[in-house]
Amino acid sequence: EAGVAQSPRYKIIEKRQSVAFWCNPISGHATLYWYQQILGQGPKLLIQFQNNGVVDDSQLPKDRFSAERLKGVDSTLKIQPAKLEDSAVYLCASSRWTSGSRFGYEQYFGPGTRLTVT
Amino acid sequence: AQSVTQLDSQVPVFEEAPVELRCNYSSSVSVYLFWYVQYPNQGLQLLLKYLSGSTLVESINGFEAEFNKSQTSFHLRKPSVHISDTAEYFCAVSRSIYNQGGKLIFGQGTELSVKP
Structure with a gap:
């Protein structure tokens, strides 16, 4: 079974530029997550989808993300315009979970995209 | 709201020595607990989890963790570490696996460095 794919693996941009990340989850996984991992911190959930609907985007900075x-x-995450503080690793994860189910909760993570904003 | 505190940011240890990585959580409701491992340049991998039942859970590579409700802790232990265990370890909690698909709240991470 192929894992979660992400691209690009690395991206360097200048502040105020735009950037997009792509994620391909494991086949058949209904739920997809985007996390932001700033250096020295644990991952923080940005947004969660079930199929093509949003379950939770409470921590997504919607003015730019x-x-x-x-x-x-597939899913894409976009930042427009980027700020210095957006430098981080952006992780995509997927799970089989669907609403009301007590199974399929385990999240499988991709390798991440390391973004550097200069 | 839930929160997770990993008490050590870095833990250096010699090969074959025992190790404990500490994790405390805060929550007003029942939680599910996880340890993830992140090897250099790789994504997070689930190491072990506590959902219910026995408070001692084990992984396939010799790690174990014990859920202590009274102390709100979920410390990770291994009696004898190997060089290959060098990685970043994250403790995480989830309020529910029924709603919001097990949204994970992570701690800050502990960097385990195993020296020969």
Whole structure:
């Protein structure tokens, strides 16, 4: 079974530029998560999708961050415009979980995209 | 709201020595507890989890963790570490696996460095 794929693996941009990250979850996984991991900190959930609907985006800075999962499979996370404090590793994870289920909760993580904003 | 505190940011240890990575959590409701490991340049991998039942849980590579409700702790232990255990370890809690698909709250991480 292929794991969670993310691209690019590394990205360097200047502040005020735009950037997009792509994630392909494990086949059949209904739920997809984007986490932000700043150096020296644990990952923080930005947004959670179930299929193509948003479950939780309470910690997504919506003035500059956006995410979509149009067909309930792949997802993109965009930052526009980027700030210095956005430098971090952006992790994508997926799970089989669906609403009301007590199974399939385990999250499988991709390798992440390391963003450096200069 | 839930929170997680990992009490040590770095733990250096010699090979074959025992190790304990400490994790405390705060929550007003029942939680589920996890340890994840992150090897250099790789994604997070689930090491072990506590959902219910026996308070002592084990991983396939010799780690164990014990859920202590009275002390709100979930410390990770291994009696004898190997060089290959060098990695960052994250403790995480989830309020529910029914709602919000087990949203994870992570601690700050503990860097385990095993020296020969």
